[in-house]
Amino acid sequence: xxxxxxxxxxxxxxxxxxxxxxxxxxxxxxxxxxxxxxxxxxxxxxxxxxxxxxxxxxxxxxxxxxxxxxxxxxxxxxxxxxxxxxxxxxxxxxxxxxxxxxxxxxxxxxxxxxxxxxxxxxxxxxxxxxxxxxxxxxxxxxxxxxxxxxxxxxxxxxxxxxxxxxxxxxxxxxxxxxxxxxxxxxxxxxxxxxxxxxxxxxxxxxxxxxxxxxxxxxxxxxxxxxxxxxxxxxxxxxxxxxxxxxxxxxxxxxxxxxxxxxxxxxxxxxxxxxxxxxxxxxxxxxxxxxxxxxxxxxxxxxxxxxxxxxxxxxxxx
Numbered sequence: 001x002x003x004x005x006x007x008x009x010x011x012x013x014x015x016x017x018x019x020x021x022x023x024x025x026x027x028x029x030x031x032x033x034x035x036x037x038x039x040x041x042x043x044x045x046x047x048x049x050x051x052x053x054x055x056x057x058x059x060x061x062x063x064x065x066x067x068x069x070x071x072x073x074x075x076x077x078x079x080x081x082x083x084x085x086x087x088x089x090x091x092x093x094x095x096x097x098x099x100x101x102x103x104x105x106x107x108x109x110x111x112x113x114x115x116x117x118x119x120x121x122x123x124x125x126x127x128x129x130x131x132x133x134x135x136x137x138x139x140x141x142x143x144x145x146x147x148x149x150x151x152x153x154x155x156x157x158x159x160x161x162x163x164x165x166x167x168x169x170x171x172x173x174x175x176x177x178x179x180x181x182x183x184x185x186x187x188x189x190x191x192x193x194x195x196x197x198x199x200x201x202x203x204x205x206x207x208x209x210x211x212x213x214x215x216x217x218x219x220x221x222x223x224x225x226x227x228x229x230x231x232x233x234x235x236x237x238x239x240x241x242x243x244x245x246x247x248x249x250x251x252x253x254x255x256x257x258x259x260x261x262x263x264x265x266x267x268x269x270x271x272x273x274x275x276x277x278x279x280x281x282x283x284x285x286x287x288x289x290x291x292x293x294x295x296x297x298x299x300x301x302x303x304x305x306x307x308x309x310x311x312x313x314x315x316x317x
Contacts, residue, residue: 002115003038004028005069005094007086009079010058011048013102017057020102021045025067027108036115041094042314044069045102046086049076062312070312077306080183083163084175085306091172098166100127106164107201114166114199123171123194127164130200156190158198165189181305182295237285244278 006024010017024043031037045068047055058070071086087097096118100106106127114125163185167175174192190196 001035001038002041002118003093003095004031004041004098004115005044005090005096006042006098006100006111007044007046007083007090008100008102009046009048009082009086010050010054010102011076011079011082012050012052012054014050014053014057016103017045017054017061020104021061021065021068023104023108025065027111028067031112031115036112036119038095040314042067042069044071044086044090046071046073046082048073048079048082059312066314069314070310071308072310072312074307074309078183079163080185081305083185084183085308087167087172088176089308089311091169091176094169096166096168097172098164100164101162105203106162107204110199110201111166117197117199118166118168121195122197123168124189124192124196125166126158126161126196126198128158128198128200129160129162129203157187158190161186161198168194170194181299181303183305233288237288240281241285244281 006028008020008024013020021043028037028041028043032039032041045058045061047058047070055070055072058068058072061068062070071089073082073085077085083099087099090097096115098111098114100108110127114127117125167189171189171192171194174194175189178188
């Protein structure tokens, strides 16, 4: 039987945690009774430096529920690092791991299908949304634009997949070989290359609380995803620069022709708008190059991506 862990990164999730623990416990107990999971399977809740009572609840449920383990990080390191910390802390203890967000908007009923596919020899199972009917128009438009942009930039990703996935023990071992500090797991995991499949589901409304991904964070996440996996923006800048040079040469030739024919047109507005346009492109280009240089700066320092403060596991509750 499969020894499975469900890793749940948590940041200020005290409002949803009681319901989340209850539903995941019921699901895992049912799969254990069916003989699909080992009795040693468990849930791992990763506290990403929460400022509310999240860790206190994790400790409480660990004492009361044999399936609940906890991992407390020393500080807030962000969703991706917290998720990676949870996966890496148990990768040698289990046969497979499933990651899911604490709000349970992802449909946990497909976890059984994920386990079935794993038992058939699939190493990575992606949970993929069938649609975005529960999203606002703005979020739906921006999310779809993001995935299309990622594809256009050459980033290998799964459309409408977030971080709800199953990974086998050897897939987790492969993931541990990726050393970059700028984590974008949705782009990293598809590059591992082991056999993968998708399961499809309809996403639900958030149980309680607020989304941990407001517009600002979503934009930052999108920039991280693109700049961590693609150099196409740099190529686009180069091509834009070459195009501007070409048109500048044509404009110079045209201006010389007008000068030689004594037909000079003096346009202050045209000149100013041109300066603003070119200046904007140059400023944007320098800023984009700066993003890449900044990522190099963060990588070469090789600081730890997370630090574990406390681990609660079976036998110490």
